[in-house]
Amino acid sequence: MMATTHAAVGLALAAPLVWVAPELAPSAALGxxxxxxxxxxxxxxxxxRKSLHYPVYYTLAAALVGLVAVVAPTTLVVAVAFFFLSAGVHSISDWFGAGDELRPWHRTSDRAVYVHPAKRWLRPRYFVRYDGAPEDLVLxxxxxxxxxxxxEGGIRLAVLAGVAIAVxxxxxxxxxPEWFNI
Structure with a gap:
């Protein structure tokens, strides 16, 4: 999936804080x-999809830091909790997309995302055929x-910029791949 999709999902996860804890919403959005x-x-x-994709570790960190954020909600703790939550969702959702090849519409890779504790790659599921596919834009x-x-403000502008980049x-x-000879 596109980075803009992952960013939008992360921001959507943080959006309810505008109504629940408005003083923490900006730091949650940034994280x-x-x-x-x-x-x-x-x-x-x-x-x-291996070096910085940690579907298990980010998710566990999100749960732990999320518990701390519920007990002692500071702007830093909330930002870190949403960082791990968003990074975990990103890492997991890449499993539902294409493989890690340059032309994923050819489906030549069997590597979607690496699961470090299991020491193995998950196979792509192709619910989103490739990053930049029309269904990715819809997401x-x-x-x-x-x-x-x-x-509002800068976060809203970031959303608009993300949509423009995605389009x-x-x-x-x-x-x-042709233009850049890769």
């Missing part, structure tokens, strides 16, 4: 936004609605 995109930094460093659009409605990327995704 969720960063957590939603940080696993994909392993595109540039290490092995994609970005759907998950962008709650944070767009809930937040552009979806329009050109299949041509990119």
């Amino acid at each position: 969720a936004l960063v957590g939603g995109v940080i696993p994909d930094v392993d595109l540039f460093v290490g092995t994609h 970005t659009l759907l998950f962008s609605v709650p944070p767009f409605v809930a937040f 552009f990327y979806t329009g050109f995704r299949k041509r990119m």
Whole structure:
């Protein structure tokens, strides 16, 4: 899935805090936004969907820090909890997409995401055929609605920027490997 989809999902997870704990909502949104995109930094460093994708560890950390956030909700603890929650959801949701190859529509990879405790790769499920597929754009659009409605200011602008990037990327995704000779 696109980084914009993961970011939108993270922000959608943080959106209810606008009504439940408005003083904590901005830090939750920031943590969720960063957590939603940080696993994909392993595109540039290490092995994609292995080096920074931790479906088990992020989820466990989200549960532990989430408990701390319920007991002692500071802006830092809430931001960290939403970081881990969003990074965990990102890592898990990549399993439902395509493999890690440059042209995932060819379905040549059997590696969706690595599960470190099991020391094995999960096979792609292709519910989202590839990053930038039309259904991926639909997910970005759907998950962008709650944070767009809930937040204002910079977070709302980030949502709009994410949607614009997703529309552009979806329009050109299949041509990119040719353009960049990869």
